[in-house]
Amino acid sequence: MTNNAKNLLQRGLENIQPPLSSFIRAQTTSSLFLLLSTIVALWWANSIYSATYVDLVHTPIGMFFGDFEFKASLKHIINDGLMVIFFFLLGLEIKREVLVGDLAEPENRRMLIFCALGGMIFPALIYLLFNYSLDSQIGWGIPMATDTAFALGVLTIVRKHIPASLLAFIVGLAIVDDIGAILVIAIFYTEQISVGHLSGASALVAFLVLANYAGIRQPMFYIIISVVIWLLMLNSGVHATVAGVAIALTVPARPKLAADKLLNKAKSKISSLQRSAETVDVLANKQDHDKVLEVRDVAERASTPLRRWEDALELPVSLFILPLFALINAGVVVNLNSLVDSLQHPIGLGIISGLVLGKFIGITSACWLSLRFKLGSLPNSVNFQHIVGASLITGIGFTMSTFIATLGFAGQAEQLQYAKTAILIASVIAAVLGTLYLKIISSK
Template identity: 40%
Template sequence: MNQDSTRFPILEPFQRFIRAEAAGGILLLVFAVVALVWANSPWAEAYFDVWKNYVTVGFGSAAISKPLLLWINDGLMAVFFFLVGLEIKREMLVGELSEGRKAAFPMAAALGGMLVPAGIYALVNGGTAFASGWGIPMATDIAFALGVLALLGSRVPLALKVFLTALAIVDDLGAVMVIALFYTSELATGALITAGALFVLLIALNRLGVQRTAVYVFFGIALWVAVLKSGVHATVAGVLLALTIPARRRLDTRDFMDRLSSYTERFGQTLPDEADPQSASDEQQDIIHSVEVAAKNAETPLV
């Protein structure tokens, strides 16, 4: 039986939900409500104990042992910021933010989104014991902001999604810098220098045309560890890594089309009338492999 024709009706509602654009936003809000209810229930202690469990990654002196909560905040959120950073970079190169005037708008809005809440907080709490907390309302919760947009799906214009994403990420990075400068008791200078050196190295790799994903993964993890050890929030590493991911392909569109036409012609010449359509000769396999290589070179890690 053809695998595509096999259907499991009981799974269809779940599959439709996963494919829906709003699925991520719905899950985010549902679990946020669950967390709020659990944290304010008689079982609140069990809720907080879950996040205090230590998880160790690595071995020996290279091991990092952190509570589960920090792995999520510093680890998974760094990956999230990396993906969002890629989206922003793509939009700045070829999308809604490719014009200077359009790019400046969300940045100005983000600046206002940091200064106005901090100013209101300072006015309300000035002269009290809580006055030093002015940096708390500066950040935008980018995950919830994008989650709400996901709930609205295609009804939200692309320009609005890009604007809010750019605003939120600039706002969050600004808040992270404020925390690092005004609320971090001690920054590890050595780790900061290492992080800076790794960032410069990643930029150099980009300029040299290195496009192997494994290289950026390796040095990206090293950058994340250095930022984590420095005392600055590790999500900064995700954005910095996204900025260094190459945007240029090895083959431009015209070269790719020329090679594809050549490979198609060669492949057609290897098809005698009596050939078995279900099998491929060594020469055909070589041509297919060449097409795969050309397609890979026509792509960019910034996808």
């Protein structure tokens, strides 16, 4: 269809669509959605409508099939259900990075692992300094985590002043950090384990590994088995989100069709369409329609399920699931008294010190030692000063830290209040310090 043949509405939408699509897919947009959800949650929880916010969080949602009843609060459905999809996407990113990303290069991998370990161990130790032997010591995993979306969103403020490779370094660092957080959740934040359910889930994960090896690529097959794994994990005592990561590691990462075969098959299919290009009618002619579908199938077999599913989930997770998680979990009552109480309580002191100081000390120390003893190397154009700024920004631990806090202090409203308030304070401090530092070193 030529441009002249298009109606006014079509031409208008074509002018709007490209910039709108670019805006939606930009990293700053997902960070903006997350920030807006957090602001709305804080306003709502501290407004005259706070009772409606509490009602929303605890709204029961369920299904009934005869005598069978499934019912849970909106908060549980998001934290134990939708967040599994987030962790599944996280697992896909981890697998890709290990196979072909920064974690595939030995020198980069060593540096990222050392820095991430420093950025996890020191915050946990600092938290324990304030909370050792107290009931609140269970929260030691809270300051270990980094919020990748918020961290990258903050970095876009100084993007013109930093090398692009620093963004890739922070993404790799956050991914290793997430691996550590997932292991912490799986090992230390579990309830009483049901061996039967856990064994069943593990057996099905192993079955998916065999299916991958056998060349099975049908999405519906993986979806059905994954739902069963999630249900088993939900009743196993291990948090259900771990199922998302385990399933992601079984997703095929190899194309079913080699590149040379792809080109030959694609040329053959397209050539048959070109020979009758003037008379091709995919609506009226079934043969033409089937030929177009064959071209689509060839392209699909040449791509990898890992990449396709990662691309398909990126927008729903960043624009819907994470903002919804923030809206339901970030609504804490913030006033002068609560701020003072949080800053004075061991939980608040441990989280703020861990995220702001622990990340800084741990990452910079690990990086310096790795460079000093030649255990790893930094990406091109990235120097130690950049790592100092990055270590400050990784103190933004909002999403994952809040998630771990809800696990550690489940049923302890007061302690969870201190933790969430401290996470917000620490994240703001880390964002401001990191941005100012990177701007200062770039100006010099």
